[in-house]
Amino acid sequence: MNNKRAQWGSKLGFILAAAGSAVGLGNIWKFPGKAYEGGGGAFLLIYLAIVLLLGIPVMISELSIGRASQSNVVDSFRKLGYRGFSWVGWFGAIVAFLITCYYSHVGGWVLRYVFSYITQPQAVYADPTGYFYGLLGYDAATGATFFPWTAILFAAIFMALNAVIIIRGVESGIERFNKIGMPALFIILLILLVRAVTLPGSEEGLRYMLSFDWSKVNFHTVLVALGQAFYSLSLGMAIMITYGSYLSKDENIERNSVIICITDTMVAMIAGFIVIPAVFATLGADGVGKGGGFAFASLAGVFRQMPGGVFFGILFYLLLLFAALTSCISLIEGVVAFLTERFHWQRKPTTIIACSVMFLIGCVYTCSQAAFDIKGVWFDLANGVSFPIFGDAMEFLTDRLMIPLGALGCCIFVGWIWKPESAIAEIEQNGIKFGLAKPFRFLVRFFAPISIFVILVASLVFGTTLS
Ligand code: PHE
Numbered sequence: 314m315n316n317k318r319a320q321w322g323s324k325l326g327f328i329l330a331a332a333g334s335a336v337g338l339g340n341i342w343k344f345p346g347k348a349y350e351g352g353g354g355a356f357l358l359i360y361l362a363i364v365l366l367l368g369i370p371v372m373i374s375e376l377s378i379g380r381a382s383q384s385n386v387v388d389s390f391r392k393l394g395y396r397g398f399s400w401v402g403w404f405g406a407i408v409a410f411l412i413t414c415y416y417s418h419v420g421g422w423v424l425r426y427v428f429s430y431i432t433q434p435q436a437v438y439a440d441p442t443g444y445f446y447g448l449l450g451y452d453a454a455t456g457a458t459f460f461p462w463t464a465i466l467f468a469a470i471f472m473a474l475n476a477v478i479i480i481r482g483v484e485s486g487i488e489r490f491n492k493i494g495m496p497a498l499f500i501i502l503l504i505l506l507v508r509a510v511t512l513p514g515s516e517e518g519l520r521y522m523l524s525f526d527w528s529k530v531n532f533h534t535v536l537v538a539l540g541q542a543f544y545s546l547s548l549g550m551a552i553m554i555t556y557g558s559y560l561s562k563d564e565n566i567e568r569n570s571v572i573i574c575i576t577d578t579m580v581a582m583i584a585g586f587i588v589i590p591a592v593f594a595t596l597g598a599d600g601v602g603k604g605g606g607f608a609f610a611s612l613a614g615v616f617r618q619m620p621g622g623v624f625f626g627i628l629f630y631l632l633l634l635f636a637a638l639t640s641c642i643s644l645i646e647g648v649v650a651f652l653t654e655r656f657h658w659q660r661k662p663t664t665i666i667a668c669s670v671m672f673l674i675g676c677v678y679t680c681s682q683a684a685f686d687i688k689g690v691w692f693d694l695a696n697g698v699s700f701p702i703f704g705d706a707m708e709f710l711t712d713r714l715m716i717p718l719g720a721l722g723c724c725i726f727v728g729w730i731w732k733p734e735s736a737i738a739e740i741e742q743n744g745i746k747f748g749l750a751k752p753f754r755f756l757v758r759f760f761a762p763i764s765i766f767v768i769l770v771a772s773l774v775f776g777t778t779l780s
Contacts, residue, residue: 318383319483320559326488327564328572330643331547331556333491335577336498337640338419339545341633342608344581345588347541349601352529353521353589357582359535363542364578367764370756371548371720372570374727377736379557380566385651386551389558395730401722402651405551408715409647412550414675415707416644417475417668420637421468421679422448422609426630428467434623441613448609449682464679469672475641476668479649480661483559487642494635498580501632506583508625509591518593522585532771539768540712546577547640549716549723551647558650563743591615608633645671678707714769721765728758 321327348356382389387402425448429437437444443453450461478486509515543549560566592601592611595618601611612629616622645668652663727736733754740747747753 322484329491329495332576333639334547334643336580340581341584345585348585351534352526354525359538375553376557377739379554380560381739385654386554404719408550413644413671415678417472418468418675418679420471423633425467430627438617442610445610472672498635509587512594514594515590518590549720555647566740724762
């Protein structure tokens with residue numbers, strides 16, 4: 314659009330930022346529980362196949378669309394000459410917006426836990442579940458509910474941190490933060506892995522994660538794995554198109570995509586091999602929870618049982634914090650890049666307004682937790698169903714519906730409209746060779762769109778009865 318468009322300062326900077334976007338709460342907060350429910354090893358295999366056959370081609374497609382168009386997610390399709398596909402971009406921007414609303418609040422809870430572990434671990438230890446409920450506005454002892462102002466306050470701080478980094482811009486804000494955050498994350502991850510697998514009794518959890526319980530697998534599991542993989546790779550929405558648009562023409566998109574996908578998947582697997590064995594070793598198999606509270610309520614119980622628990626607890630929540638920040642930044646950048654370029658708004662006020670709006674909507678999420686898990690704060694209208702299902706509805710709408718649809722749109726666009734040849738030409742510039750061009754063409758034209766479509770439809774039709 315203009316030649317002042319931002320660019321990444323270095324190769325490593327881009328990889329770390331893209332991996333930072335991918336590695337997030339999805340890997341550490343969502344993945345282990347889903348892997349457990351999906352049958353351990355069986356789920357891991359399905360997940361791996363999805364990343365290899367669908368994730369990598371879609372990642373390559375999104376980065377090439379972004380770099381070819383040098384544009385935000387909505388305008389990129391128009392820039393390439395296909396206005397009719399702008400809906401894929403709109404979808405992306407809307408999904409990023411919706412996800413940020415709740416993501417920033419969970420980030421706030423994580424920040425609260427980092428503080429709690431540093432300043433008053435005994436309070437968490439005394440009653441891990443009660444502490445978590447208390448954060449969300451429910452007093453388990455008396456049954457009273459109240460406004461969860463601590464959680465809201467920390468969400469506001471978390472959002473403000475994001476805004477500060479985004480306002481500084483692509484290179485000196487986003488890239489610089491990721492260069493610190495990502496290495497820190499890897500180091501913490503490895504320390505925790507060693508701790509978890511050396512706990513007495515962790516073998517059973519390891520065995521579970523390596524066993525293949527296919528009886529738990531159905532269409533629904535496959536859709537969950539698909540939604541989880543795309544969510545985890547930050548695909549099917551504004552992000553990788555936006556990040557690709559800041560990429561210089563002599564970057565190797567193919568190699569970068571493979572590195573980002575492998576890194577993200579490794580982190581998810583390692584998180585699974587930390588969380589599940591640690592839970593088995595301390596709380597037993599029944600301790601593996603499903604809901605969003607698992608990383609908070611149950612894991613606090615895990616750290617309580619573990620030698621050196623406070624130390625490892627601080628590390629764990631710091632890990633989550635870095636992961637959440639680097640991802641949330643990318644979500645907001647997707648929204649902000651779109652708004653500033655589309656409407657020619659200034660970066661700073663746009664960031665502040667967008668962050669405030671998303672934060673406020675997210676308050677519904679935090680406030681509705683107590684109503685959902687236990688009973689009403691605000692939204693427990695006559696003990697009925699109301700906003701308490703906000704979190705679940707959100708996950709269904711974004712992870713299971715809009716993200717697969719956005720990814721499908723992207724495959725159809727690259728496979729049939731813009732054509733794989735254009736993506737290949739975009740990738741093969743400045744003497745770069747696209748070694749996987751042949752499989753890419755096949756996957757993006759046939760395999761990926763057909764399988765995403767089949768999984769989506771099958772699961773919507775049979776999913777509820779089979780699950
Ligand atoms: N990939 C991130 C995670 O795993 C979440 C995310 C989704 C970030 C979409 C950006 C865009 O937590």
